Amino acid sequence: MANQPSDDEVFDFSNTEFTREDLINALNEMVHECRKISQTFEEVKAENNGLKNSSVEPSTDQLWETNSLQTKLSKMKSENESLRLRSCELKSENERLNLVMSFWTQSYVSLSKLHETQKPLNDKSRLGFNVGESSSGETNTQSNLVYDKFKKMNFVKASVIHNTYELVKYDDQTSGQLSQKGKAGIGYIRLDK
Numbered sequence: 001m002a003n004q005p006s007d008d009e010v011f012d013f014s015n016t017e018f019t020r021e022d023l024i025n026a027l028n029e030m031v032h033e034c035r036k037i038s039q040t041f042e043e044v045k046a047e048n049n050g051l052k053n054s055s056v057e058p059s060t061d062q063l064w065e066t067n068s069l070q071t072k073l074s075k076m077k078s079e080n081e082s083l084r085l086r087s088c089e090l091k092s093e094n095e096r097l098n099l100v101m102s103f104w105t106q107s108y109v110s111l112s113k114l115h116e117t118q119k120p121l122n123d124k125s126r127l128g129f130n131v132g133e134s135s136s137g138e139t140n141t142q143s144n145l146v147y148d149k150f151k152k153m154n155f156v157k158a159s160v161i162h163n164t165y166e167l168v169k170y171d172d173q174t175s176g177q178l179s180q181k182g183k184a185g186i187g188y189i190r191l192d193k
Helices: 020-056 060-117 141-151
Strands: 166-170 186-190
Touching: none
Parallel strands: none
Antiparallel strands: 166 186
16 A cells, blocks of 8 residues: 555655656646536535525425424324323223222122121021021010010100110120019110219
């Protein structure tokens, strides 16, 4: 590569090896090359000015296209905003429905527990019927005592002041025990202060 002449090489006029014709040919080539560069420069300059003018004064086609794109952009923005609002509405609706479903699930579990603790329809034990008897059988004596007690209940006028420290106790859980007056059924117990 050291033997190849480069474009940046300076022409040495003091060298005697070149003739006058060589020098004139070299000068003509340089002038020709300079003209090419000048012509290219003018073309680039004209193109540059054309681009400057076209960017300053856009054509009607470009204006129409720009307006069309801006219209599409504004439509897309409004559609995007409406979709964003709809998404928020759907999220809140989803949260509300999840809450309702959790309440339904809790209610179902509670109802299932309640059904587990209920007696079957024909089971009349602890309702005054003997376990071995059929559904049309007689009630036991304790049931009669409770019925008699309800039959003999007396009602008082509303002007009577009730003691708030008394409370009603249902003795159906302790069927073998008698109340304070000797009867099975509803009894009154006074709370200790």
